Amino acid sequence: MNVMSVRRAEASRRAGGDRHERTVWPFAALVAAAGLVMLGYALLAQPGWLTGLTLTVCGTNPTAPHAVLLAGVLLMLAWGMARGRQTAWALALCLLAWSAAAELEAALAPSPAAPWRLAPLGFAIIGLWHGRSRFRVPLNATRLKQAAEISAFSVTAILVVGGGGLFMERSHFETPVSAPDIGRTVVSMAAANPGPAAFDGPAWQINGIALLSGGLVIVVTGWLLASAPAPRPAGRAQRAIVRAMVSHPDSETLAPFAMRYDKSYVFSADGRAAVSYRVLAGMAVAGGDPVGARESWPGAVEEYCTLVERSGWRPAVLGAGPDARLLWEERGMRSIGIGDEVIVDTGAFTLHGRSMRNVRQAVHRTERAGLVTEVIPERQLDPGLAGQLRRIHREWLGAAGREHGFAMNLDAMARGVHPDALVAVAMAPEGYAVAFQRYFPAAHAGRNAALSLDVMPRTPLSPNGVNERLIVDMIDYARSHGYPRISLNFAAFRPLLARARSSPESLTGAERATIRAIGLLDPLIQVDSLYRFNDKFQPGWNPRAVYIGSWFDLPRFAVAAFGLEFALPYDRRRTGRAVTAGDPGFEPLKGPAPVEAHRAVRH
Incomplete structure (x- = not known):
C-alpha cells in the first residue's frame, strides 16, 4: 500500500469516527416522533390509539389548536437538532425540564396523579445532557436580534389588532367587559386556550388570533435555529492580502477568480493561504482550491470547515483540483467529477500539423478580414x-445583463478595479473593437505560472474564427512573457463526451440518456459545443470536481451552484453592482510594473 493510500485510509477512518462523535440524529428523531404524534392527534380527530402516546408527550389531552402548535414547535426543534444547533438542544432541554417539573408538581398535589412520566422524561433529560457536546452550532447574534424584532412587532400587532377587533365585538360577550378583560381574552386566545365560552361572536376571531400566535412562535423558533446570514464581501485589506496570495508560486490556475468582489475569505492560522467562498441557500460554496502557500492549504481548509460548522452552513466546493482533493476527502466530503479544465502548454503549442487545421483556417480567415489584435493591461485601457x-460585454450577456460565474469568472468588466487583468482585443480595420478576451495571471513565477481566461465576448460584426485568433495570439503573448500555461474554458462532462465521439458503442443506457440531455440543453449551456471548441487546440485536461458534505446536500447545492454560476434572480447579492473606479473612496490596488501593450498583426 503506497503512502497516498495510507493517508486516504487514515483520513476515512478519522472522518468516520468524527461523524460518529457528532451524530445527532437519534435526538432529532425522538423529538420529530413526538411532534408527529401531536400532529396526528390533532388532525386525526384524536383517535384512541394515539391517546397514550399523546399523554406520554404532553401529559394531558390538549385541544386541537394546542396540539398543532406543539407539533409545529417540536418538528422545528427536531430540524434544528438534526442540524446540530445548540439553540434547539437548549430549547428541547427546557421543554423536558418544564414538563418534568409539571409532572412533579402534579405528583405533590393534594390529589396526586401517578408520576409515571418522570421516568421517560428523566431518561430523555439525562441523554440530552450527555449528548450536549454533539451540538456545535451556537446561536447567531444577528438571528437573535432579528427574532427579537419579529417578536416585538408581531406581538404588538396581535395585541392591537386582536384587542381592537374584540373591543368592536364586545356586545357578543355574555357579561360586560372592560379593556383589561379584553386584553386577558386576547392573551388567552393567543395561547390557543380560550377557556370557558365567554364570547359568542365570530369563531374566526378566536381561531385567527390563535393561528397567528402559533405561527409566530414557530417562525421565531425557526429564525433562532437558522444558520448565520451570508457574510458581507471582503474588504479592501483582505482583498489586498488575497491578491498577493494569487501571485504566490503555489497558487493554481483558478486562483485569480478568488478576487471577485462578491466573495468572502477565511485564512489559515499563519495567514499564508486562504479559501474564497460565498454563501447561498445555506451552502458555503468554496471556489476552486485554496490560494497561497501550498503547505498552508490544510490550515485554510481547516479554518473554512470550522467557520462553516460554527455558522450552521453546509460545506461545498465547486471546481476542486487534483492538488486539493485529499484535503476535502480527509474531512469526509463526497466528490462528484464534473469535467475538466482546459490547459494549453504554450511552449509546445504550434499551428502546424493536420490536427490544427481548423484553428489555422480560423486564424487565416480573420487575417483576410483585416483584424488586428492587441494585448493591453486593463488598467491602461x-x-x-x-x-x-x-x-x-453587456450585449453578450443578454437582456438580463448580470455578470455570470463564480469559480471561473471575474467581475467588474473593464473598470480598472482588477489591475493585473490582461485584455486581448480584436479591432476591425475601421478602428473599433469587435471582440475581446480577458485573462488573469496566476503564480507570477515558476512552473505554475499561468494565464487564466475569464470571458470571450464578441459582437455579431466579428468574423468567424475571432475567438481562435485571440487565443492563438494570447498563447504567443504568454510564451514571450514567461507563462508556460494558459487555462481556457471548462469542459463539463468531458470524459463522457470524448467517449461518445470515439466509441459510442461502449456507452451505457444511462450515459446515452445523459448525452441526449446535454444535446437538448446545449443551446442554453453550450456543453458539447464548448468541448468541441476547446478540443481543437489539442490541450491537456485538468480534472475538476464538486465536493459536498453529504449526499442529502445535493439538491440544495444544485440550487446554490446554479444561482452562483448563472446569476439567477434568487441570488440577491448578484443584483448589486461591483465596486467601480468612480465610487467614493475607491483606490485601485497597486499592481506590478505596467506591461507593454503586445500588438499582434499577422501578414
Whole structure:
C-alpha cells in the first residue's frame, strides 16, 4: 500500500469516527416522533390509539389548536437538532425540564396523579445532557436580534389588532367587559386556550388570533435555529492580502477568480493561504482550491470547515483540483467529477500539423478580414476603448445583463478595479473593437505560472474564427512573457463526451440518456459545443470536481451552484453592482510594473 493510500485510509477512518462523535440524529428523531404524534392527534380527530402516546408527550389531552402548535414547535426543534444547533438542544432541554417539573408538581398535589412520566422524561433529560457536546452550532447574534424584532412587532400587532377587533365585538360577550378583560381574552386566545365560552361572536376571531400566535412562535423558533446570514464581501485589506496570495508560486490556475468582489475569505492560522467562498441557500460554496502557500492549504481548509460548522452552513466546493482533493476527502466530503479544465502548454503549442487545421483556417480567415489584435493591461485601457468593451460585454450577456460565474469568472468588466487583468482585443480595420478576451495571471513565477481566461465576448460584426485568433495570439503573448500555461474554458462532462465521439458503442443506457440531455440543453449551456471548441487546440485536461458534505446536500447545492454560476434572480447579492473606479473612496490596488501593450498583426 503506497503512502497516498495510507493517508486516504487514515483520513476515512478519522472522518468516520468524527461523524460518529457528532451524530445527532437519534435526538432529532425522538423529538420529530413526538411532534408527529401531536400532529396526528390533532388532525386525526384524536383517535384512541394515539391517546397514550399523546399523554406520554404532553401529559394531558390538549385541544386541537394546542396540539398543532406543539407539533409545529417540536418538528422545528427536531430540524434544528438534526442540524446540530445548540439553540434547539437548549430549547428541547427546557421543554423536558418544564414538563418534568409539571409532572412533579402534579405528583405533590393534594390529589396526586401517578408520576409515571418522570421516568421517560428523566431518561430523555439525562441523554440530552450527555449528548450536549454533539451540538456545535451556537446561536447567531444577528438571528437573535432579528427574532427579537419579529417578536416585538408581531406581538404588538396581535395585541392591537386582536384587542381592537374584540373591543368592536364586545356586545357578543355574555357579561360586560372592560379593556383589561379584553386584553386577558386576547392573551388567552393567543395561547390557543380560550377557556370557558365567554364570547359568542365570530369563531374566526378566536381561531385567527390563535393561528397567528402559533405561527409566530414557530417562525421565531425557526429564525433562532437558522444558520448565520451570508457574510458581507471582503474588504479592501483582505482583498489586498488575497491578491498577493494569487501571485504566490503555489497558487493554481483558478486562483485569480478568488478576487471577485462578491466573495468572502477565511485564512489559515499563519495567514499564508486562504479559501474564497460565498454563501447561498445555506451552502458555503468554496471556489476552486485554496490560494497561497501550498503547505498552508490544510490550515485554510481547516479554518473554512470550522467557520462553516460554527455558522450552521453546509460545506461545498465547486471546481476542486487534483492538488486539493485529499484535503476535502480527509474531512469526509463526497466528490462528484464534473469535467475538466482546459490547459494549453504554450511552449509546445504550434499551428502546424493536420490536427490544427481548423484553428489555422480560423486564424487565416480573420487575417483576410483585416483584424488586428492587441494585448493591453486593463488598467491602461483608454476610456473610449473601455466603454466599447463594456458595451460588447453587456450585449453578450443578454437582456438580463448580470455578470455570470463564480469559480471561473471575474467581475467588474473593464473598470480598472482588477489591475493585473490582461485584455486581448480584436479591432476591425475601421478602428473599433469587435471582440475581446480577458485573462488573469496566476503564480507570477515558476512552473505554475499561468494565464487564466475569464470571458470571450464578441459582437455579431466579428468574423468567424475571432475567438481562435485571440487565443492563438494570447498563447504567443504568454510564451514571450514567461507563462508556460494558459487555462481556457471548462469542459463539463468531458470524459463522457470524448467517449461518445470515439466509441459510442461502449456507452451505457444511462450515459446515452445523459448525452441526449446535454444535446437538448446545449443551446442554453453550450456543453458539447464548448468541448468541441476547446478540443481543437489539442490541450491537456485538468480534472475538476464538486465536493459536498453529504449526499442529502445535493439538491440544495444544485440550487446554490446554479444561482452562483448563472446569476439567477434568487441570488440577491448578484443584483448589486461591483465596486467601480468612480465610487467614493475607491483606490485601485497597486499592481506590478505596467506591461507593454503586445500588438499582434499577422501578414
